[in-house]
């Protein structure tokens with residue numbers, strides 16, 4: 001077919017030619033592959049280096065992410081760990097000041113033990129962040145919307161500036177919050193896009209997975225070397241589950257987003273300070289709309305009192321009190337005690353991270369039930 005297919009169509013059709021023409025890519029649950037003979041080893045020898053189910057997944061993701069090279073790994077953090085191994089001691093990394101707690105923890109680790117300079121700045125302040133990215137900057141690490149403060153950065157402007165300063169600077173973008181459905185970071189200038197596929201891409205909270213995408217042959221070579229050398233590649237059965245989860249990505253995320261929008265509007269109607277990029281009240285609403293096709297399903301809000309936030313979370317009956325997001329069921333959490341507990345209280349304070357902040361990710365349930373559950377929890381907690 002010559003017509004370019006939409007992502008919704010691409011997601012459900014996996015191009016995979018397997019031995020028996022099975023409709024679903026088989027899970028090749030084998031650590032090893034027999035060599036045809038010593039002169040022709042064949043494409044696979046050992047699953048750490050490559051596996052046919054992983055290849056089918058990576059080829060499918062390449063199409064979806066519109067990327068020349070895609071690698072699937074055993075977690076989102078494994079993906080970032082592989083990426084930062086491109087750096088050498090003495091290199092400088094410029095990163096955002098609001099990042100997932102585990103990302104911050106890994107960047108702090110390489111700063112402490114690998115002698116890499118890491119600076120954290122507010123990525124919503126374009127003048128500030130670009131003034132920090134100089135010819136000496138080897139890598140820029142960005143998230144947008146950030147987890148959990150939902151800050152938006154201008155990816156194209158930052159990437160253009162970084163490449164002007166140093167054409168070899170690697171701009172790394174964590175697209176977990178938007179997924180390929182709503183944002184194409186490589187088209188906006190990122191050199192490497194990575195995502196925690198544990199979240200929306202899989203959607204069912206039954207595997208850990210990560211994805212790295214790049215159009216650069218040189219970066220792809222370095223990334224594959226580390227994956228093979230360290231064993232960070234995703235396992236065959238997890239590849240199979242992720243291939244299955246991806247088929248419903250558009251359906252799930254569109255419904256989750258619809259619910260998140262209704263919840264965000266309800267929260268605003270209760271005079272709650274809510275952060276959601278789909279709301280016109282979001283300070284970077286226009287910028288987000290310019291670079292993304294949707295707002296996702298994660299939002300956060302403040303109550304002004306940690307004790308009240310704790311009472312609200314405890315009183316929810318439909319939302320599970322769970323870390324992570326992008327699951328088909330709704331989740332609620334207190335980031336300072338959960339996903340961002342690995343950032344010290346002192347650092348959180350320096351970065352204006354509200355301890356009372358509640359993060360929520362809408363699932364695919366009925367929006368009316370979700371709003372009613374929150375309204376009931378507010379009442380029980382004596383809030384509003």
Ligand SMILES: Cc1ncc(COP(=O)(O)O)c(C=O)c1O
Nearest residue numbers: 075076077100147176196198209
């Ligand atoms: C934005 C973001 N990036 C990366 C990760 C890491 O992914 P994983 O948990 O799959 O290692 C997470 C959560 O864990 C996250 O929230």
Ligand SMILES: N[C@@H](CCSC[C@H](N)C(=O)O)C(=O)O
Nearest residue numbers: 100102147323324325338339
């Ligand atoms: N105990 C875990 C916490 C994982 S948080 C997962 C997710 N990214 C989120 O933001 O909720 C850890 O120490 O990493």
